[in-house]
Each structure stands twice: as structure tokens, then as C-alpha cells.
Amino acid sequence: MLEVSGLRAGYGLSQVLFDMHLKIEQGEVVSLIGRNGMGKTTTVKSIMGLLKPSAGSVRINGKEMRGKQPFHIAQAGLGLVPEGRRAFGSLSVRENLLATASRASRWDLTRIYQLFPRLEERQQQLSKTLSGGEQQMLVVGRALMTGPQLLILDEATEGLAPIIRETIWNCLTTLKAEGETILVIDKNLKEMARVVDRHHIIEKGRQVWEGTPQQLAASPDLSHRYLGV
């Protein structure tokens, strides 16, 4: 579905990605993990066309998309829940969801409300009055409404209360069972192990390891070296 290879990118003179690799097959749930500032968000921005990579390749369903406009990347099937969640604050929950609805999407309001009953209860409320957890549910719902072939979540549960984190992980488990393809960035390895098929570790702009949660759990030296845990 998505294949990133040899990706280089940065901001002005400061290079952040040196040799990023990432491969996601249809129906897989994979993670991108690594310590703060290692280039996870930069990788996502480069994939989504929000940042122009200087070299490498971003293939979506076999087609080279590196350097294409974000609009074209979205059209090619990628949906992003960005770091630091942003809903359209002056729209209601329902309006937010309908704003990004695509006719081709497998997702509609009914299915989103099944996934997040809380959003249905709050559907008339302005999104800026939602709690942090509800806002995260809303931006996930909004991304699904675009009908993505690959859903990318950058810091899926950062800053959320444990019970809300649980809601987000349960949602990802449901999405996986329904065959969705997901790339998730998060810092909670334990919760992630329940849902991801493979982890990718990034260190200073390079993919340095790839393997299953079981393999990672069996190598404490890896977690210590690259994740600081």
C-alpha cells in the first residue's frame, strides 16, 4: 500500500531524515516509534506532501508520489490525524464530520457514531467545547469520513487520560478487525503491542529496526537503546 525508501528531508539547512524506510501492506497495522525529535512527525509530513523531501521515494499503491501536493496524497488514499489534533472549532461535531465526508468512503455518520457513541451524544456541540479525548475521537472520525486506504495517526493518545487512551486503542482494534490499514505513532508500547503487527524504530532520521511486538519485547536492549525505556 505504502512504501517509503531512502527518504531524506529536513527544514532549511537542517536535515532530519537521512534514510527513512517504511513499508505497509494492505490490512496491516504498523507503528513508527522512537524517542522525541528522531523524525517521526517529519516522516509523516514528508509522506503527506506537507514537506518536500530532497531524495528517496514515497510509493502509494506502486505509484511514485514524492513531492506531490497534500491534496493529491489525500486523493491517493492517505488520511492523517495530525499531532496536536485540530478540529474546526466553530463547527459542531456533526458538521466537522460532514465537512470531510467523501461519497466514496466506507464510513458514514452512523458508523462513526457506532465507533464513538460519545460523538453522537455531543453531535450538536461546538467542537471547541469538547474535551481532549472527545476531540481526538472527532479527528479520527473526520479522517475516516474521507475514506482513507491508509489511516495515519501521529501521537494517537498523547496527553489523554488513561480511560480515553483505552477508547482510542479499542477503536484501533475494531478498525483492524474491519480490515483497515493503519500507521500509528505513539509512546505506549504496551497498549500498542495489542494492535500492531510490526514496529518500525526510527533513530536520527533512519529506520534502524523493524519487527513484531513479540520480538521487541524479547530484546530489552533494543528498547533501552532506541526508545529509552
Ligand SMILES: Nc1ncnc2c1ncn2[C@@H]1O[C@H](COP(=O)(O)OP(=O)(O)OP(=O)(O)O)[C@@H](O)[C@H]1O
Ligand atoms: N518546523 C521545523 N523547523 C525546524 N526544525 C524542525 C521543525 N519541525 C521539527 N524540527 C526538528 O526536526 C527534528 C525531528 O522532529 P520531529 O517532529 O519529526 O520529531 P518526532 O520524532 O516527531 O518527535 P516527537 O516524539 O517529540 O513528536 C527535531 O530535531 C526538531 O526540532
Ligand SMILES: [Mg+2]
Ligand atoms: Mg512528533
